[in-house]
Amino acid sequence: MAHPEYILTLSCLDQRGIVHRVSGFLADHGCNIIDSAQFGDAQSKLFFMRVHFSSEDASVSDAALRADFGVLGDALQMNWQLHDAGKKPRVMLMVSKIGHCLNDLLFRYKSGLLPVEIPAIVSNHTDFYQLAASYNIPFHHLPLATGAPMEVKRAQEQRIMEIVEANQIDLVVLARYMQILSPEMCEALRGRAINIHHSFLPSFKGAKPYYQAHDRGVKLIGATAHFVTGDLDEGPIIEQGVERVDHSMGPDTLTAIGRDIECVVLARAVKWFTEHRILLNGHKTVIFN
Incomplete structure (x- = not known):
């Protein structure tokens, strides 16, 4: 035995x-x-x-x-x-309208590469409800209009936290969930929420970052997975990845390369979390690979 x-x-x-x-x-x-x-x-x-x-x-x-x-x-x-060690962590995925990270994590989960349970997917849009259904995972559509008043945002986040509690979620993954979480929700999920975003040298914020990068002729593009905190995109870094690019690549090519990096970096971060390899060290992390 x-x-x-x-x-x-x-x-x-x-x-x-x-x-x-x-x-x-x-x-x-x-x-x-x-x-x-x-x-x-x-x-x-x-x-x-x-x-x-x-x-x-x-x-x-x-x-x-x-x-x-x-x-x-x-x-x-x-x-x-x-x-x-025999218990699979319970992970909730959150997504908006860009689904490459969601799709990648679901494939890794279904194929056994990511040893987790995924009892819920949450989105502020309906784009991926059929994808969730194909994996037999409950899909929760919680709309939040751009510029919604704070009381509406708080109500939506309260519903998210109810799903977290009801499903005994160990980790929340923002798989390109394009909403800024309130400081209160960041605190409630401290140490158990991971985000993925592009990270360029130099960094570009706002709409179409890959197009901005192309206009500036960058030579490196990449992605960063980090813990979610009240300081936007400044939580303790878990994993990063980069890829060299050159003048011959258009913005659509940069976008495709960047999305591939995001998938790999996020998957590593989630896997390390579920294997209990990440320890917080102030504003940094210790990763036992």
Whole structure:
């Protein structure tokens, strides 16, 4: 019979003996470490660790494992989480009228490349309800007109949060959802909402960024996946990708290349989140690949 597996993630003030105490705890509780990674940040003075292990002593219950580790966590003032490695995280996808990231994530999910459950897709438009139906995923159309008053926006976001709670969502993915979330919603989803957007050198904002980039003759285009915060497009970065371009490429070609990069970068970020590889380090992230 297979033993239950867990993923432990933690961060705390860096000090001697953390790895020894964590590995000793696991050994004393009948656990076998499958893989482990750690990092000490000299700047923030914090220590980060991810341990994938199996629990091989049937007399040690899940509740006992968590309660006993809580004692160690308190002693070292840890921020820690213990995840059931066999449980697929529940992901909600949000999209507007551009569907390449949505389509890519759904294909990866259906083909088993992305080990998640997707119980809901939310959109402020109806463009992708048939795509959602083809995957047998409930589609929630929550319209929000451009320039809608704040009370209408708050009501729409409240409905979104009701869907999050009702479906026990672990991660919200803004797969080209073209609405700015309110500070209140950003705070409610802190650490569990990921956004994808283009990132150019230099950066171009507003309508048709790939056309702006073409007009300026850029040589690199790319994309950034980051956690959602109240500071627009400035949350902790999870993953980035770039591609070289040249003068022979028109704006439509740049758009196509950029969308491919967005799909890959977002998929990596979502996969790393669902595998509990991302730890927050202030305004930055630690990624255990």
